[in-house]
Amino acid sequence: MEFCPTCGNLLQYELPHRERPARFFCPTCPYVCNIETKVKIKRKQHLVRKKMDPVFSEEDRRNGPQTDGVTCPHCGHGKAIYHQAQIRSADEPMTTFYWCLNEKCKKNWRED
Incomplete structure (x- = not known):
């Protein structure tokens, strides 16, 4: 139109x-x-992928609050560090991000 x-x-x-x-x-x-x-196409412009910074830094992960009530789905360890963030609309619940404290695992997962 x-x-x-x-x-x-x-x-x-x-x-x-x-x-x-x-x-x-x-x-x-x-x-x-x-x-x-x-x-007529005047020129082609190549798109460059912009570098994205992580939402949580390594320092946030190390100094975050710990929980005992969560089990790692990868290794079964019972302790994890967690952070919560509002990544969806305001009427949806917060998303919780977890990082396993097992030295061999160190995997991360989230619960919506």
């Missing part, structure tokens, strides 16, 4: 006629926009 830059009304499409190209026109004001038949 295209809109008129002068009055804001919806532009209507008009078929090409004889030597006149197809065009958009405004039904209320004299604005006309001719449609070119060939499209």
Whole structure:
């Protein structure tokens, strides 16, 4: 959909006629926009992936509160460090992120 830059009304499409190209026109004001038949690509721009910082730093993980009531699903260890964050809409519950305290495991998981 295209809109008129002068009055804001919806532009209507008009078929090409004889030597006149197809065009958009405004039904209320004299604005006309001719449609070119060939499209030229001026340049290609390569997208660069932006580096993302972690939500919780290594220091947050080491100094976080510990819990005894959670079992690691990977190794079965009974202690973990946890953090909570609101990652969905405000009416949804917070998400809890856990990191296993077993030196051999150190896996992480979350509960929504």
